[in-house]
Amino acid sequence: xxxxxxxxxxxxxxxxSAGENNEPxxxxxxxxxxxxxxxxxxxxxxxxxxxxxxxxxxARKLARANKTLAKLSNGKFRLKVVYGYxxxxxxxxxxxxxxxxxxxxxxxxxxxxxxxxxxxxIAVPSVAGHPTGGxxxxxxxxxxxxxxxxxxxxxxxxxxxxxxxxxxGLTNKQKKNRRLLHDLLVAEGFAPFYGEWWxxxxxxxxxxxxxxxxxxxxSPVKFKVTQKQKKSSCGG
Numbered sequence: 001x002x003x004x005x006x007x008x009x010x011x012x013x014x015x016x017s018a019g020e021n022n023e024p025x026x027x028x029x030x031x032x033x034x035x036x037x038x039x040x041x042x043x044x045x046x047x048x049x050x051x052x053x054x055x056x057x058x059a060r061k062l063a064r065a066n067k068t069l070a071k072l073s074n075g076k077f078r079l080k081v082v083y084g085y086x087x088x089x090x091x092x093x094x095x096x097x098x099x100x101x102x103x104x105x106x107x108x109x110x111x112x113x114x115x116x117x118x119x120x121x122i123a124v125p126s127v128a129g130h131p132t133g134g135x136x137x138x139x140x141x142x143x144x145x146x147x148x149x150x151x152x153x154x155x156x157x158x159x160x161x162x163x164x165x166x167x168x169g170l171t172n173k174q175k176k177n178r179r180l181l182h183d184l185l186v187a188e189g190f191a192p193f194y195g196e197w198w199x200x201x202x203x204x205x206x207x208x209x210x211x212x213x214x215x216x217x218x219s220p221v222k223f224k225v226t227q228k229q230k231k232s233s234c235g236g
Contacts, residue, residue: 002210005166007195010119013127016205017215025053025133025223028081031063036080036141040154047087047224054084055133055218058202061188062136069140069184076143082154082198083137086130088220091123098122120195121157127205129193131220135201140181148177154198165197
């Protein structure tokens with residue numbers, strides 16, 4: 001396992017070979033309908049409707065983590081997933097938009113330097129976790145559905161330093177909540193991305209690099225559900 005708090009770089013991810021076990025994508029609530037699954041963006045609407053998809057093993061691990069969380073909190077807490085699988089075309093769009101902005105700000109950078117810099121904001125599509133179905137954006141909510149205080153909201157990039165998992169200036173409560181989420185998911189074999197407290201993955205290159213493996217389990221896949229599947233929902 002890597003040093004806690006160290007952010008994995010694009011160059012490190014390039015050293016990981018891409019693997020693919022053809023595991024299916026399933027509804028993130030497939031094995032536990034008490035998990036809250038709610039997009040905060042509508043970018044996946046054309047591909048998956050309002051349903052969040054992940055690889056089958058990821059869904060199973062999340063179900064176990066949610067069960068553990070319920071025990072630890074006497075039934076008061078549960079997981080809330082706001083993002084899972086992202087279509088490669090969406091990832092490419094976000095990456096190219098960010099790259100263009102940074103190119104304008106740093107015209108002297110080489111293409112390689114620009115890719116490395118852009119990756120700090122939006123992952124290079126070839127090594128990104130969300131298009132594999134192995135990455136999730138997740139937090140914890142209480143009995144009323146209120147998100148625990150983590151110091152920032154998910155994807156709040158106003159202060160890049162504050163969204164790091166072990167950022168300075170957090171209250172004891174915020175540190176405790178982040179640690180709870182971190183330890184809960186790491187115990188299930190997820191790899192944390194320390195640049196964003198809410199981002200975890202299993203089976204992608206980030207995960208492989210974090211756990212000292214040379215090859216990922218998953219690679220980016222192009223996935224789109226049918227209109228009938230978009231309308232259906234696991235667990236109501």
